[in-house]
Amino acid sequence: MMTHPSPLHKLHENLPRIRFGDDGGADVIATFGELESEYAAIRKGCVLMDLPQRATVLVSGADRLPFLNNMLTQELKPADQWIAPWTSTRSFWLNRRGRIDADLRCIELPAGTLRDEPCMVLDLDVLSAPSMLETLGSFIIMDDVQLEDVTMRDHRFALHGPSAAALLADRSTPAPNTPAVRDLQLGQATLVLIDGAPCIVDRQDSTGEIGLELLVRAHEAEQVWHALAKDARTDFGHNNDPATNTHRLRLAGWHAYNIARIEAGWPLFHIDFASNNVPAESGVLADRVSFTKGCYLGQEVVARMQSLGHPKQTLVALRLESTDQTHQPESGSPVRASNDGQAPVIGGITSSARSPMLGDAIIGFAQIKWGHHTAGTELFVQVGDACVRATVQAQLAFWSRT
Numbered sequence: 320m321m322t323h324p325s326p327l328h329k330l331h332e333n334l335p336r337i338r339f340g341d342d343g344g345a346d347v348i349a350t351f352g353e354l355e356s357e358y359a360a361i362r363k364g365c366v367l368m369d370l371p372q373r374a375t376v377l378v379s380g381a382d383r384l385p386f387l388n389n390m391l392t393q394e395l396k397p398a399d400q401w402i403a404p405w406t407s408t409r410s411f412w413l414n415r416r417g418r419i420d421a422d423l424r425c426i427e428l429p430a431g432t433l434r435d436e437p438c439m440v441l442d443l444d445v446l447s448a449p450s451m452l453e454t455l456g457s458f459i460i461m462d463d464v465q466l467e468d469v470t471m472r473d474h475r476f477a478l479h480g481p482s483a484a485a486l487l488a489d490r491s492t493p494a495p496n497t498p499a500v501r502d503l504q505l506g507q508a509t510l511v512l513i514d515g516a517p518c519i520v521d522r523q524d525s526t527g528e529i530g531l532e533l534l535v536r537a538h539e540a541e542q543v544w545h546a547l548a549k550d551a552r553t554d555f556g557h558n559n560d561p562a563t564n565t566h567r568l569r570l571a572g573w574h575a576y577n578i579a580r581i582e583a584g585w586p587l588f589h590i591d592f593a594s595n596n597v598p599a600e601s602g603v604l605a606d607r608v609s610f611t612k613g614c615y616l617g618q619e620v621v622a623r624m625q626s627l628g629h630p631k632q633t634l635v636a637l638r639l640e641s642t643d644q645t646h647q648p649e650s651g652s653p654v655r656a657s658n659d660g661q662a663p664v665i666g667g668i669t670s671s672a673r674s675p676m677l678g679d680a681i682i683g684f685a686q687i688k689w690g691h692h693t694a695g696t697e698l699f700v701q702v703g704d705a706c707v708r709a710t711v712q713a714q715l716a717f718w719s720r721t
Contacts, residue, residue: 323445325371326474326540337573339372340446340589347372348572356552357575358675361526364567365480367547368576374448374470375534379438380463384427387439390455390616391423392598394609404429404437405498405508407521411607412451417597417620420454421447422588422607424532426508426521433519440519440534445470446589458616474540476533476547479576483529486566487511487520490547503531514546526576527583527720578672581682584716586634590650591669591684599624600686602634602715632666632686636712639681639700646707647671647681648700654685658699658706665691668700676718681707684715 323345325331335349348369350357360366378387384402388395393410395402402408404427412421424442433440443451448468456466478487488500491511498509500520508521516539524530535543550560551568586592592601598608598621610625624630637654639646654666671683691698694713699706 323371323374323470325369326537327369327544328371330541330544331369334572339444345371345445350572350574351570353569354572354574356554357569357571358578360552360567360569360571361480361528361575361579362676363481364552364569365478365483365486365529366569366571366575367544367551368477368479368571369544370475370477370532372445373475374443374445374468375473375475376441376443376448376452377433377438377465377467377469378441379434379436379465379467381436382462382464383439386459386462386464387425388612389614390458391425392608392615392617392621393425394612395425396612402427407506407508407523409603409607411598411601412455413598413615413617413621414454415617417617417624418594419588419592419596419598419601420594421451424521424523426519428508428519432510442475442532442534444587444589472537473534474537476535476540476544478529478531478533478547479526479571479579480528480567482566482568483531486547486568487531487533489566490549491518500531513543516543518543525583525585526579527585527716527718528579577670578674581670581672581684582674582676582716582718584636584714586670586684586715591634592686596686597621597624597630599630600633602684629689632688633692634669634684634715635687635692636715636717637668637683637685637698637700637709638677638712638717639683640708640710641681641705642679644673646702646705647673648683648702648707653701654687654709655699655701655706656691658708660701660704660706662699665698674717682717687711 336346337349339345339347391410407426410423421443426440430437491513494510503522519534550562552563586602598604648668652668653664655662666685666687669684674680674682696711
């Protein structure tokens with residue numbers, strides 16, 4: 320798979336980066352040089368992020384909704400009405416064995432937005448797109464459905480933070496007959512113009528704050544970025560120009576976002592669960608899977624596990640007792656049921672962070688064998704030569720503003 324470049328790469332080519340995916344994928348900005356300030360802006364103002372790790376697939380045709388409803392795990396016809404325009408929902412695309420091939424956000428758009436006819440946008444990570452296009456496309460036989468990978472044509476940004484909606488409203492012009500940005504609710508989308516460029520916006524609060532995902536044309540990405548980034552703070556929070564105080568905006572990279580999304584209990588595909596996992600092991604089963612809809616690919620495995628048993632493992636949230644910075648585990652660090660370094664491994668860390676909202680506590684997600692997953696269970700994480708005590712939390716979210 321070809322590496323997906325950001326249209327802003329030249330603008331930010333000297334910034335430190337991380338690779339999203341070892342085989343292809345995307346180079347993601349790690350930080351703009353001020354990690355603590357970037358994180359603080361997520362909680363107190365807002366941040367603007369570049370998202371080259373996201374892919375976009377356009378689904379069009381008169382049969383797109385019935386076709387997708389027969390394929391995906393989520394119900395696209397709730398209350399006997401097809402999903403309405405300017406609505407978004409999350410779903411899995413599974414293989415025949417009930418394993419997760421893609422984690423999707425599905426956004427239904429009215430005619431005249433991206434095409435003359437209504438269409439649906441699928442947002443997914445860039446690592447999943449080629450396989451999903453091939454496998455999902457193989458089921459199109461007599462259906463009036465077209466799949467188009469528009470990842471190179473379109474590009475994604477995100478705004479995260481309490482002032483995100485206010486900033487976007489101030490920097491954009493609403494399109495006629497669309498939901499207002501300031502009032503956008505979870506599961507809603509809208510269309511605005513930013514410096515004259517059309518921008519599809521949908522709300523997804525992955526950091527526990529207001530989160531607005533933006534889809535723009537790649538050739539207009541730089542002008543949109545500059546329009547949004549106007550008056551972004553560039554110091555460490557002291558002696559700011561008064562012009563930067565309204566929205567307290569900063570540019571932010573992956574590291575600040577990663578801390579915030581772990582605190583908020585937001586696991587990610589290809590990081591916290593993967594293509595060898597079934598939905599019940601993902602930690603987000605209830606958000607992605609309908610148990611009242613008709614058949615879909617892989618449903619038999621999902622339904623059987625739900626009604627008759629349980630998965631071999633599941634994603635849990637762990638809070639470590641130690642605050643020693645050397646005890647923050649890396650992805651893959653073993654988890655055991657006792658502090659005996661020779662005890663059998665019952666799981667592994669998938670993500671971890673030091674949580675500013677919890678007094679610098681070490682927190683993280685782990686895939687754990689069933690039977691060790693209940694809230695309050697004491698486990699031990701192997702970090703180097705140390706076995707660090709950790710407690711399974713009652714839910715994935717460690718912190719919430721509400």
